[in-house]
Amino acid sequence: MNFGIVRYILCQVIRIEGILMLLPCLVSLIYSDGEGLVYLCVAAFLIIAGFTGCKFRPKNQNMSLKEGYAATGLSWIVMSIFGCLPFVITGEIPSFTDALFETVSGFTTTGASILSDVESLSHTAIFWRSFTHWIGGMGVLVFLLAVIPMTGGSNINLMKAESTGPSVGKLVPRIRRSALILYEIYMTLTAIEVIFLLAGGMKLFDSLCIAFGTAGTGGFSITNDSFMSYSTYIRWVVGIFMLLFSINFNAYYYILMKEFRKAFTMEEVRDFLLLVAAAVIIIFFNILNSYERAFDALTDAFFQVSSLVSTSGFASADFDLWPSASKFILCLMMFMGACAGSTGGGIKVSRIVYLVKSSLREFGAIIHPKMIRKITFDGKPIDAEILKSTNAFFVAYNAVFFLSLFMVTLNGFDLATSFTAVLATLNNIGPGLALVGPTCNFSFFASPVKYVLIFDMLAGRLELFPMLVLLHPGLYKK
Numbered sequence: 001m002n003f004g005i006v007r008y009i010l011c012q013v014i015r016i017e018g019i020l021m022l023l024p025c026l027v028s029l030i031y032s033d034g035e036g037l038v039y040l041c042v043a044a045f046l047i048i049a050g051f052t053g054c055k056f057r058p059k060n061q062n063m064s065l066k067e068g069y070a071a072t073g074l075s076w077i078v079m080s081i082f083g084c085l086p087f088v089i090t091g092e093i094p095s096f097t098d099a100l101f102e103t104v105s106g107f108t109t110t111g112a113s114i115l116s117d118v119e120s121l122s123h124t125a126i127f128w129r130s131f132t133h134w135i136g137g138m139g140v141l142v143f144l145l146a147v148i149p150m151t152g153g154s155n156i157n158l159m160k161a162e163s164t165g166p167s168v169g170k171l172v173p174r175i176r177r178s179a180l181i182l183y184e185i186y187m188t189l190t191a192i193e194v195i196f197l198l199a200g201g202m203k204l205f206d207s208l209c210i211a212f213g214t215a216g217t218g219g220f221s222i223t224n225d226s227f228m229s230y231s232t233y234i235r236w237v238v239g240i241f242m243l244l245f246s247i248n249f250n251a252y253y254y255i256l257m258k259e260f261r262k263a264f265t266m267e268e269v270r271d272f273l274l275l276v277a278a279a280v281i282i283i284f285f286n287i288l289n290s291y292e293r294a295f296d297a298l299t300d301a302f303f304q305v306s307s308l309v310s311t312s313g314f315a316s317a318d319f320d321l322w323p324s325a326s327k328f329i330l331c332l333m334m335f336m337g338a339c340a341g342s343t344g345g346g347i348k349v350s351r352i353v354y355l356v357k358s359s360l361r362e363f364g365a366i367i368h369p370k371m372i373r374k375i376t377f378d379g380k381p382i383d384a385e386i387l388k389s390t391n392a393f394f395v396a397y398n399a400v401f402f403l404s405l406f407m408v409t410l411n412g413f414d415l416a417t418s419f420t421a422v423l424a425t426l427n428n429i430g431p432g433l434a435l436v437g438p439t440c441n442f443s444f445f446a447s448p449v450k451y452v453l454i455f456d457m458l459a460g461r462l463e464l465f466p467m468l469v470l471l472h473p474g475l476y477k478k
Contacts, residue, residue, distance in 0.1 A: 001475060002067050004058025009071040010078055012144055015050025017079050018043045020135060024086075024128040027205075033122040038089045046082055070475055072141060073466035076458055079140060080104045083132060092125045097447045104454045106132030107140075108461035109343065111219020111313035111430030112453070114443040118224055123205065130209035130220050136461065137216025137245075137343040138186045145179040185252045186343075190215040193241045200233045214241045217344045219313025219430035226315040226438060232299055235316050239299075239306040243276065246310040246338035267378045268339050272309075272349045279305045279333055283326045290322075309333040311345035313430025315438035327433060331420070334429050345428030345460055347397065354382060354390045396464045401426055404456050411449045421445070425456040 021043035028036025063071070084103035087093035093102055098114045105112045106129055118126070135143075190211050197207035209222045221227065227235055247269050254263035284301040291297035303316040308330050319330060337346010357375045364371060375382045401422060408418045413435060420432025421442065431438040442453065459467040469475055 001070065001477065002058070002060055002062065002064075005061055005063050005067055006071045006074065008054065008056075008058050008061075009141070009144070010075055011050050011053030013050075013075040013079055013140055014046045014082060015054060016140065016144060017082060017135075018046025018048075018050055020131070021046065021083075021086075021128070023131060024124045027127045028122075028124040031123040033124055035086075035090050035092075035122045035124040039086050039124060039128065042082065042085050042089070066469070066475065069466040069469040072462060073458070073470045075141060076107065076462060076466075080107055080458075083107065083128075086128065087125065090122075090125070092121055097450055098443070101442065101450050101454055102129065103132060104457050105425075105430075106130075106218065106220060107136035108428050108457040109133050109136050109216040109218040109311070109345065110425055110428040110457045110460070111213070112425055112436070112457070113220065113430075113441050114450075116224075116441055116443065118220075118222060126209060126222050127205070130212040130218075130222065133216035133218030133220055134190070134212035135216075137218065138183060142179050142182060145176055181253060181256075182249055185249055185256075186215065189241070189244060189252075193237070196237045196241075197234065200231065200237060202234065210238065211241075213314070214238055214312065215245055215343065217242060217245050217310045217312040217338065217342075217428075219307070219311075221314060227303070228316060228318075230316070232296075235299055235303050238314065239303040242306045242310040242312045242314070243273075246306075246342050246344040247272070248339040248341040250341055265378075268350045268353065271353060272339050275336070275349070276305055276309055276333075279309070279329050283322075283329055286323050286326045304330060305333060308429060309336065309344075309346075310338050311427055311429045313424070315431060318437065318439050320433050320437035320439070331423070331433075334423055334427055337427055347394075347427070350377070351390050351393065353377065354387060355394065357382075358387060358390075393464065396468060397426075400456070400459055400464060400468075404452055407452045408445075408449050411446055421453065422456060425453045426460040428457060428460045 021039055024039045025036045025043065028034070028039065080100060080103050083106070084093075084096070084099040087099040087102065088096050093099040093115070101112075101114050104110075111133075115121075121129070193211045193214060194204075194207045197210060198204065202210070206222060209220075212218070213220050223229060227238065230238075248266060251263045251266055251269050254260070254266075280298075280302050283305060284298050287301060288294060288297045291300075300317045300319075303314070304319050306312075307314045307316075311334070319327065322330075335347055336352055337348055338344020340348045340350045354375070354377070357377075361373050361375055364373060375387070404422045404426065405418060408422055409415070411418070416434040417432070417436055420434065421436045424430055424432040424436060431440075435444065436442060442450070445453070455467065
């Protein structure tokens with residue numbers, strides 16, 4: 001393995017993290033909460049260490065997919081470790097394990113929390129906690145490719161390792177330009193949401209923090225009851241934007257290029273919206289008798305489906321109290337997740353479509369053995385390598401899921417708690433059911449279980465393989 005290029009990427013990442021950590025320092029100055037000095041010291045250390053390490057550029061800057069996966073997995077681990085230090089040093093989350101859990105949950109846009117009283121945190125801590133969602137939403141290495149010229153001609157391997165979905169393509173021929181376009185769309189949608197939230201009477205600080213969580217489909221709220229105390233207008237705004245950030249960003253690129261036909265005929269986006277609409281309708285009628293007003297039932301049904309299918313994890317109601325049919329639908333949405341090429345987590349709609357079409361083809365071959373039928377997606381044949389990688393993903397996903405579930409059950413809690421805790425972390429959702437429901441948190445788990453869930457959050461955000469590759473001894477051979 002080319003250790004030099006991996007080291008260089010890690011140095012670039014911690015330098016960027018240090019620069020981004022200066023924003024909480026500004027928040028501390030505005031609110032005079034006294035926490036800014038700690039963030040400034042950590043940021044200064046990261047910037048100096050990053051700049052120093054980047055001066056020693058590797059002679060060999062070629063990066064294969066192996067190096068791309070290794071650099072990605074290690075970058076997210078290192079970024080999380082340094083990102084949790086301000087919480088530990090300030091004493092706002094004194095336990096390193098808990099601080100790491102909270103930070104990993106932030107960067108991976110999971111939203112699972114060990115905090116029972118979010119409102120007791122300083123403005124600086126709340127801002128950094130929410131901002132980690134925004135940083136992790138599009139990906140720190142995509143940001144790296146967008147702002148820093150990289151040589152070697154193999155930068156697509158970094159994007160492949162961090163981006164979501166069964167296949168990754170370039171919007172334009174140049175990788176750096178593709179990364180810039182993605183971040184332009186990301187920042188524009190975030191800014192538009194902030195404007196809508198301000199129009200609903202929300203304060204600027206609150207609007208920014210909520211927009212960070214929505215854009216990254218993260219789920220960290222700034223109040224103890226998540227969204228249960230917010231107005232109907234705010235719930236609809238956030239619910240709509242959670243869906244917008246769950247859509248493949250290629251659709252927005254086509255709209256910018258005025259290729260509206262391509263944008264509105266993307267098969268994955270169409271299937272995603274149809275499934276969301278079906279889930280909302282079913283849950284609406286299932287919970288209708290529990291509400292005095294039908295519109296309130298529709299609001300909560302839409303918000304919770306949007307929240308869980310986007311893997312954001314905000315809660316406008318305690319859905320753990322809903323009928324079993326509604327909870328079953330929500331669990332299906334958790335497994336499915338958002339579209340590929342979005343900021344959402346989960347298995348991804350495109351993979352589900354590939355699997356269904358592949359199964360139907362095999363079933364058809366039993367009935368008509370001589371029939372030759374190609375699997376198509378968006379009107380084009382699906383490449384055999386994509387189907388192969390999709391099958392490999394499902395095998396790895398099930399292996400990680402059930403091994404994690406076994407390890408979590410050793411903690412002695414009921415199956416609903418253990419099952420949905422793994423489901424919520426591996427799919428980067430946040431809340432689950434029972435003891436990890438929308439009104440609860442993850443603080444009661446033992447430290448070893450928390451580290452299992454930390455691994456699941458990282459593996460889920462990075463689509464499994466970058467984290468699994470790090471466990472393979474052959475990776476470290478030259």
